[in-house]
Structures are given as C-alpha cells and as structure tokens.
Amino acid sequence: SRGVGPESLAFDCGGEGPYVSVSDGRSLKWRGSKLGWTQFATTTPYWRLRRLCDGSTSPRLEPWCGRPLGIEFSPVTCDLYIADAYFGLPKTEAGGYLKYDPHSNEVTIMYRGLAFPNGVALIKDKTFLLVAESIPMRVLRFWLHDHRAMCPPQPFAQLQKIPDNIEADSKGEFWVA
Template sequence: MLNMAMVLITTTLMILLLCSPTPSVAILIKRFELPEPVTGPESLAFDRNGEGPYVSSSDGRIYKYVDSTEGFVEYASMSPFRNTTLCDGFADFSVGQAICGRPLGLGFNHHTGDLYVADAYFGLVKVSPGGENVTRLFGPDNTYPSTMFTDGLDVDPDTGIVYFTEASTNYQFKDFQTLIDSDDKSGSLLKYDPRTGEMTVLLSNLAVPSGVAVSRDGSFVLVGEYLANRIQRVWLKGPRAYSSELFMPLAGRPNNIKRDSTGQFWISVNNFLRSPIFQRRINFPRGVRVSENRMILQSVFLIAEYGTEAASEIQEYNGTLYSGSLQASYATIFRPFF
C-alpha cells in the first residue's frame, strides 16, 4: 500500500511539473525550528535592520529568530493579559486561541519600525519597536464588531499604508474546515492609513481573501481568494483607481502573496487532488512567481519542505527564499532545483 501511495504521489507530481511553466522542485537548505510544542509560522517578516525572520505562531506570540545558538525568542504577545498556563503551546484551531490570539499575516513599516499583524481573532494589531506596546487598531473590541477572521497583510514601503484581509465575517479561524466547505463570500480587502487612522474597504464579497501584496510603485494591490482559486487586482492610482479586475486564475488555492526585490510576486499555492488510495485529497504545495503583467515566471514544488502539508507563504529576502506553513513547526530556507 505504501509503495502504491508513493507511486501515485510521484506520478501526480510529475504531471504537475510537466504542466507548469519553468517547473522545479525545492531543495531544503535550512530549517528554523520553533520552540516545542509551538507550530504554525504562517507568515514571516524582516525588520529594517535585516534581522529575523519574525514569525507568527499558534499560541498567540510573535517569535524572532536570533541566530543558530539562540534560535527563536519571544518578541511580542497578541494578548495583553496573557496567561502562560493557558496559552503556551496552543495548537491551531483551538477555541482558546480566541483568548490568546492567533497572529497570521505580518509586515513591518521600515520607517517607524512598527510591526503590523493580522490576528485571526484580534483584528489588525500594531506592535511598537521592541515588541512591548501592542495596540489593536481594527477588530471586535472597537468599532468593528462584525470582525471574525483577519488573515493576510502587507505594508506599502513608501507610504506605510497597511493593506489587510478579512477572510470572513461569518466564521472564525477555529471553524476553518467548515469555512472552506462553505460558499462563503463575506470577505473583504481593507486599507488602513496610520497617518490619519482612516480605515477603508477596497473590495468586498470575496471568497475567503487570504494573501495581499501592494505593487512596488504603489499603483495597485493584489488579493488572493482562497475559495475562488484566483488573484484579483485593485488599482490604487491612475484613471482606473479603486476599480478591480481579475489578475490571474490559478490551478490551486492561493494563500499569502509577497512582493520580491524586483517587484514581482511570490504566491503560495496549494493543489489539492483526490487520491483513490487514501480516499481523501492530497496536497501538492508550491510557490508560483509572477510578474506585474500576469506572466507566470516560475513554479516550485515544496515536497521536500512540507511533504503534502500546506505551505502558507513564499518570500524572497536579500536573494534568499524562505517559506512558512500553518501546519509545520518550522520555517525554511530553500532553493529551486531545475
């Protein structure tokens, strides 16, 4: 049975490779292990000094990678009244995360040093430099009581404007399996201007919007719809400002989107295919690099990184490729093998 399963997985992977432009498989270079039993480095970020990665985690904390000796250390906690007995080591999709928080998308404002966090339960959160002051900007405890599940995030490097997604106003993160089995279209793409404190809804009626990334020149922002298998583009400047269009359909479910140093985008995509042997769907995670004019430039399968577990983010920083996963206990450095 095991041999048959491996044959099936290998055959499926080969088909996907042959059908992908510039196909390759990732080679694992390094793992950054989180402190046990913490899991879920769903997103990664680097500060203005190039330190990190900083990662989100399953027990409501942000961790910062120091070096190979110290590893990850706690940087900030989403809950101002964190009970270590209750919260430490929480696994994902637990009801307790509503008390402890569950940070997902991360992004730094490199002018101020502030770290912005999309927390699944607490909404949009700002962490001051040093990780000590944590401020909730958008969420269920202020003027936005309908907030249920905040997800992806990006910060415009020039203006400091924060773009983030509200995956659903009907389901919470703990109900994720029910959400993806639904036909929910209550999600939104939002904009927060830290200079004015103004919050704006840019696009609504989205099918579980996940990742978001603003373009290098700030002229548009991309948002992925997890249930719709597509990326949409919202124009921010020019004659088409605040109009939207289909940017790219995908053969798989998109998660986080990250802009690279050349202005192109890495999209984390998970391809779920039905297995007749296991009687369930098997995932083939990959990273897809696309240009601003919608060209798919590269497709990298992450079997060596996560097996068939879902990958949540692919990010290029200073020429190095990093990846994160909601399900793993580590983040990774990898390189494509052509």
C-alpha cells in the same frame, strides 16, 4: 522557544528576523542558530495562559490564546502591524488591527471590530497598508499618514473566496492566498 503552525512572516526595518506568528498566539523572532526562536510578542499579554497556550497545535485554543494571522513591519517607523483574529488586545473585542512599537514595547489599537483579520501587507510607498478580512471576503485599506489616517478603513477589493493571507511583492503588487 519552538513554534508550530506558522502563519505570517516578516523582517524588521533593520533586516533582522525573520519574525513569525504561530498558532499558539505568539510572535517569534529568529535569533540565529545558537539562540533559535525566541518569543517576541503576544497580542493577549494579560489573558494568555502560557501553560495552556505555548506550543499548542489545537485550533480550539485559538480563541483563548490569540492568533496573529498577519504581521508586517514599517520600514520607516519600525512599528510592527499585527492582525489578530480573536483578541486584538485584552479588554477589547475580537478582530483588532494593532501596532507594536519596538522602542517602547507598547501595542496600540489602531482599529477594532474587524471580521477575522487574516493578513496584513504594507504598500511599497508606505502610505497605506492592506488587511485581508476573511468573513466578509474583502481587503481593506488603512491609510498611515495625513488626515486619512484618522478615517475608517476603505474597501480595497471584494473577493470571491475567503482570504487566508496577503503579501506584497518587490514590485508593490499584492497577492492574496
């Protein structure tokens, strides 16, 4: 399966991949030169029209096909965290922060109502992750453990420009594009 318009890239906790989110709403996994890219996940499994969406390069179709703009695996749980700007999941409002469990193949809504989430990065000590939110030009912190995990996200940074993605480097510093 071929993908166009890659946005975010991640490796799973076993070092496999890379996994990439692409402009037609799919997340793909690299399975080596013999198998190439294969579909791994979509955030809109019931609404997504494969004939319309797969391989599309049209930004006009993103509201129907979904657009995972940030993906990140937890090295502790192997869960895949997804920031999708349009759907989140079927029958939910746009702008979801989602978690994919590769063991059960289930997607869980972690938070709803984000204004164009556009990237996700896990902090080095794995206590929280950051989600770049384009419309309000900010970065939010989502706690992953203890009592704070049940709380709404906290502002982490207010930006001067619209963020297009966020990544953490090996030192644990965050970079916003």
